[in-house]
Amino acid sequence: MRKITVMERVLAADDAWARENRRLLAARGARMYELVGSPGAGKTALLERTILLLGGRPRVGVIEGDLATARDAERIRRAGVPVVQINTGSGCHLSAHAVHAALADLLSGRRLDLVFVENVGNLVCPAAFDLGEDAKIALVSVTEGDDKVEKYPLLFARARALVLTKTALLPHTDFRPAAAVRAFRKLNRGSPVFAVDSLAGSGLDPWIAFVRGGRPARGKARRPPRRSGAAGPRGS
Amino acid sequence: MHELSIVEGIMRQAERQRGRHRFSRVKAVDLVCGPHSCLAEETLQFLFDAVTRATWLEGARLRVTRLGEPPPMPGGGEGAPAPDVAVYIRSLEVE
Ligand SMILES: Nc1nc2c(ncn2[C@@H]2O[C@H](COP(=O)(O)OP(=O)(O)OP(=O)(O)O)[C@@H](O)[C@H]2O)c(=O)[nH]1
């Protein structure tokens, strides 16, 4: 028996694909934002509303990841932008390789400024995988409980923005936005927090400004929303 | 949760190492991971056994050392994810 020293990353191949995605995006002058959140957190709803509010500038394309069905892709197509659906089968997260194929498809013969990737609904696994994105954006809906940030620290530590969704439902929940933001700040000092309701259309202006604003500012904190401040969903 | 991806990564690495050094079997794989890589060891071994059944990798034992600090990042170039989620193969015991 002998011992071979390897000292290499297990996911070296994935990382190579992630680098390739970055190279492709840079060559085409496009950014890529990845949305991560639990099943039903409102990822697709936020995309639908964002596409509507952006009104074609920047030019957006979407990659949808789900275990099965093309339902989310259908919703995005109806919103009027190009979309590619990836079905992961049993996979609990998208891989950089699958995203590469989708990206090549999406960018072929088309100019895009911003690609959104909606990962499989899951707060655990997508956090550990680099897809070549410029930013992971974490979503938590107010119906999930304000302890989620603390319970799934990896995602929130890596996120370049946190979006609290479904804030119009706050009066019907015991969700304390301040507690969620406090937990987020313990893990993540620099990334901005947004509080929105994609159906009611409230609180979206700062989010849209962030999306339009190009590369997310690292280490430059925006003030977290006060309980009813930036969100403004109450009574709307 | 994402243990299957890790298993596939281990298999790819083992194949590469076999191309470089000559050996016929792997007895053990030493893995190192950071505190946040949320690997479930039992699940990992279970999946590995299932996927490698009747292949040259059958029977290899996976040993995970969990570090309190992020593991070192040899060759971790630009674009590499934050080190706290990385899983490394430290060594292979082969014959
Ligand atoms: N009131 C309210 N409902 C919302 C909001 N966002 C999403 N929903 C609803 O929540 C449900 C799930 O929303 P989706 O956008 O499909 O959630 P998702 O995160 O894309 O779900 P998966 O792709 O299945 O993981 C739908 O019934 C939406 O209409 C919101 O901001 N406010």
Ligand SMILES: [Mg+2]
């Ligand atoms: Mg969706």
